[in-house]
Amino acid sequence: MKFEAIAVENIPLIHAGDNLPSIICENIELQDRDIVIAASTVVAKAEGEIFRLEDITPGKISLEIAARAGKDARFIEAVLSRSREVLVEKPFMLVTTLSGHTCVNAGIDESNIENGFLLYPPESPDASASRLGQELEKLSGKKLSVIVTDTNGRAFKIGQTGIAIGIYKIKPVKRWIGEKDLFGKDLEITEEAIADELAGAANLLMGEGADGIPVVVIRGLDYYCDKETYIKEMYRPEEQDIIKKGLRCLQK
Numbered sequence: 740m741k742f743e744a745i746a747v748e749n750i751p752l753i754h755a756g757d758n759l760p761s762i763i764c765e766n767i768e769l770q771d772r773d774i775v776i777a778a779s780t781v782v783a784k785a786e787g788e789i790f791r792l793e794d795i796t797p798g799k800i801s802l803e804i805a806a807r808a809g810k811d812a813r814f815i816e817a818v819l820s821r822s823r824e825v826l827v828e829k830p831f832m833l834v835t836t837l838s839g840h841t842c843v844n845a846g847i848d849e850s851n852i853e854n855g856f857l858l859y860p861p862e863s864p865d866a867s868a869s870r871l872g873q874e875l876e877k878l879s880g881k882k883l884s885v886i887v888t889d890t891n892g893r894a895f896k897i898g899q900t901g902i903a904i905g906i907y908k909i910k911p912v913k914r915w916i917g918e919k920d921l922f923g924k925d926l927e928i929t930e931e932a933i934a935d936e937l938a939g940a941a942n943l944l945m946g947e948g949a950d951g952i953p954v955v956v957i958r959g960l961d962y963y964c965d966k967e968t969y970i971k972e973m974y975r976p977e978e979q980d981i982i983k984k985g986l987r988c989l990q991k
């Protein structure tokens with residue numbers, strides 16, 4: 740058993756309005772059931788999610804949080820503009836974004852973008868993954884899955900990893916419930932976070948710095964799913980999320 744992870748080479752610096760699907764297809768011959776994994780950074784750049792820090796005017800709440808946390812109020816304003824809930828203010832902003840993803844700084848990034856600019860993540864990562872997937876399928880004539888990734892930290896462990904924030908035609912979670920273990924016992928709880936595992940594998944080739952590898956193709960694994968799929972299938976239902984409940988208690 741084996742699978743391949745292929746770095747797509749020769750992708751230029753991406754700017755607002757660039758046609759990412761054709762740039763990808765110019766640099767790799769896609770095959771049926773390939774999983775195309777794209778860093779949110781380049782998806783967002785192509786979508787024009789680039790803002791000048793000096794153009795942002797912080798409101799009252801941003802000024803208050805900035806004073807409490809010792810941060811730039813304009814950056815806080817940017818984070819709040821993409822957040823539906825703040826779970827932690829200090830020492831970092833942990834928020835749930837408008838699209839329902841919980842992460843630090845709403846995924847707003849100052850790395851791999853020119854000085855003085857902020858890169859916001861795609862506003863609707865599933866919609867971005869769908870557009871990318873449909874366009875790639877048109878150009879290549881192949882059946883494809885897409886994952887849009889970002890780098891996130893995890894609770895409890897040091898070190899960030901690539902994770903999925905938007906998906907197209909891939910079931911993000913594999914349910915093992917009802918399957919047997921080696922000794923014939925029923926598995927009762929395990930669900931495998933396939934989309935995050937694939938994102939983590941792709942991130943090994945992307946890196947976080949100047950590598951210039953924003954797209955990786957995973958070939959030889961079959962997670963293709965011929966219908967609309969949504970990243971929210973991976974979000975823990977609110978009523979079961981005891982970590983979020985705990986964080987809300989701490990804020991009070």
Ligand code: GDP
Pocket residue numbers: 749750751752753754778779780781784848850851888889890944945946947948949950951952953954
């Ligand atoms: P994120 O995880 O989505 O925040 O993306 P990163 O900022 O970690 O970048 C992931 C990979 O994409 C790294 O190899 C970067 O060097 C690369 N990258 C970022 N922007 C560009 C770009 O515009 N063009 C190219 N070719 N690579 C880029």
Ligand code: MN
Pocket residue numbers: 780848850851947
């Ligand atoms: Mn980055």
Ligand code: MN
Pocket residue numbers: 779780846848889890
């Ligand atoms: Mn990022």
Ligand code: MN
Pocket residue numbers: 778889890946947
């Ligand atoms: Mn990254």
